[in-house]
Amino acid sequence: MTKVNINGNDAFATYGIVFDEKAISTLMSYPALKSMVSSESRLENGKRVVTESAPKWDSRQLTLQVSMKASSASQFLIRYKEFRDACATGNLLIHVPDIGEYYHMKYEDMTQYTQYRFGVAKLSIKLTEPNPGLRTEA
Helix, strand or coil: CCCCEECCEEHHHHHCEEECHHHHHHHHCCCCECCCCEEECCCCCCEEECCCCCCCECCEEEEEEEEEECCCHHHHHHHHHHHHHHHHCCEEEEEECCCCEEEEEEEEEEEEEEEEECCEEEEEEEEEECCCCCCCCC
């Protein structure tokens, strides 16, 4: 299990959230580059493209599928509410120490939730990363 922190809290110890390999891979996938600055005119063939400026990352939306684990229904409800409150701030700082990256995310929606059964529930969380070029803590 890969250690992940959310807003400075251990995701598993605080919320019971487990990021599987697919969720980590989703975080690590490269964002798209912004389109190059260009200009088209009917007076010229093709188009002019500005190539002097360095390429920049575009914002990205992603959906993380995570598990929320708990030893009892009452512990699950506590963790569920605490995670909901963290999402309600709108800002999630996700830190994966093993890869040394911080992901500054904006919470958008919980697109899927499977009921808590046998100690686990599945959540799909839609996030936006406004600036993929910012991968430091501050």
